[in-house]
Amino acid sequence: MKITIVGAGAVGASCAEYIAIKNFASEVVLIDIKEDYAEGKAMDLMQTASLLGFDTRIVGSTNDYSKTANSDIAVITSGIPRKPGMTREELIGINADIVKSVSSSILEHSPNATIIVVSNPMDTMTYLVHKSTNLPKNKIIGMGGALDSARFKYRLSEALECPASDVDGMVIGGHSDTGMVPLARLATRNSVPVSKFISEERLDQVSEDTKVGGATLTKMLGTSAWYAPGAAVSSLVQAIACDQKKMFPCSALLEGEYGLNDLCIGVPVILGENGIEEIVELELNDAEKAKLKESAEGVTKTNDLLDLKK
Ligand SMILES: NC(=O)c1ccc[n+]([C@@H]2O[C@H](COP(=O)([O-])OP(=O)(O)OC[C@H]3O[C@@H](n4cnc5c(N)ncnc54)[C@H](O)[C@@H]3O)[C@@H](O)[C@H]2O)c1
Numbered sequence: 001m002k003i004t005i006v007g008a009g010a011v012g013a014s015c016a017e018y019i020a021i022k023n024f025a026s027e028v029v030l031i032d033i034k035e036d037y038a039e040g041k042a043m044d045l046m047q048t049a050s051l052l053g054f055d056t057r058i059v060g061s062t063n064d065y066s067k068t069a070n071s072d073i074a075v076i077t078s079g080i081p082r083k084p085g086m087t088r089e090e091l092i093g094i095n096a097d098i099v100k101s102v103s104s105s106i107l108e109h110s111p112n113a114t115i116i117v118v119s120n121p122m123d124t125m126t127y128l129v130h131k132s133t134n135l136p137k138n139k140i141i142g143m144g145g146a147l148d149s150a151r152f153k154y155r156l157s158e159a160l161e162c163p164a165s166d167v168d169g170m171v172i173g174g175h176s177d178t179g180m181v182p183l184a185r186l187a188t189r190n191s192v193p194v195s196k197f198i199s200e201e202r203l204d205q206v207s208e209d210t211k212v213g214g215a216t217l218t219k220m221l222g223t224s225a226w227y228a229p230g231a232a233v234s235s236l237v238q239a240i241a242c243d244q245k246k247m248f249p250c251s252a253l254l255e256g257e258y259g260l261n262d263l264c265i266g267v268p269v270i271l272g273e274n275g276i277e278e279i280v281e282l283e284l285n286d287a288e289k290a291k292l293k294e295s296a297e298g299v300t301k302t303n304d305l306l307d308l309k310k
């Protein structure tokens with residue numbers, strides 16, 4: 001199993017590290033435009049192999065896509081991250097051109113690859129990859145909901161004063177400060193609704209903290225987060241590489257599901273060797289449906305900023 005990660009920055013390198021530690025891939029190629037940067041990250045990571053006990057070969061390359069040839073999965077993390085005070089949507093101008101050219105270079109050398117889009121604004125970048133390539137829709141996946149759900153579980157575990165492994169919960173909708181829809185009604189602690197343990201006000205606070213999870217960390221770090229994003233991407237890569245048939249909320253092209261059309265937005269999907277093998281339609285209540293619709297309107301507004309004729 002060969003995996004390419006475009007962008008050897010914070011998220012790309014973190015993702016490569018978690019993939020290697022999980023030891024399910026034969027090769028990870030890290031590629032970046034900065035001279036020697038990906039090679040340096042790859043060498044540094046390879047020097048952890050004997051310490052951490054993995055066999056995955058990590059290779060670095062400065063913009064030489066021949067090294068990525070015949071990748072099974074390609075992850076796009078290239079582009080700029082936001083600074084404190086910015087929204088993800090403000091990155092569209094620079095990142096759209098990068099994502100478009102990178103996806104074309106990936107497919108030139110790996111026409112059968114499944115692409116996971118990470119660069120922000122992620123739902124719109126995922127839509128752009130659909131619009132600018134001929135890949136079938138199951139092979140283009142946006143990563144956002146897996147991270148947002150991990151943050152939701154973290155906030156729930158804080159509120160319930162229990163380990164994160166004791167709680168379950170999911171965030172659907174757009175990967176934006178206002179567009180996320182944490183499904184608080186469906187969140188559980190060992191199958192018991194979390195509303196049994198915390199007040200409605202506290203649960204509302206958990207949802208609000210989850211939605212601004214990325215902005216909170218960006219303010220603290222001066223740039224956006226990378227450990228949880230890298231871990232979330234590695235989980236999606238593993239689900240596809242190992243044909244796990246696991247369910248994650250991912251940004252998927254919708255064609256009528258949830259009453260939505262012609263956009264990519266976070267919904268639960270089953271991931272396996274064929275990428276998105278199924279879109280799971282949840283029975284949402286009226287309030288949740290209204291939030292998802294509003295979120296979709298926001299994503300569409302950002303999509304409308306793309307120049308798809310370029
Ligand atoms: N979807 C999510 O949940 C999520 C989570 C975290 C970050 N992100 C996004 O991921 C992106 C990367 O974040 P980061 O923190 O790793 O940034 P970073 O600046 O640390 O790394 C980005 C890397 O991309 C490289 N790059 C730029 N143009 C390139 C090109 N044409 N080809 C190859 N490489 C190129 C840069 O040289 C840099 O090394 C940002 O857009 C950020 O907003 C998304």
Ligand SMILES: O=C(O)C[C@H](O)C(=O)O
Pocket residue numbers: 081082088120147175213214215218224225229
């Ligand atoms: O917050 C960001 O800009 C990066 C990423 O989308 C995140 O949620 O961490």
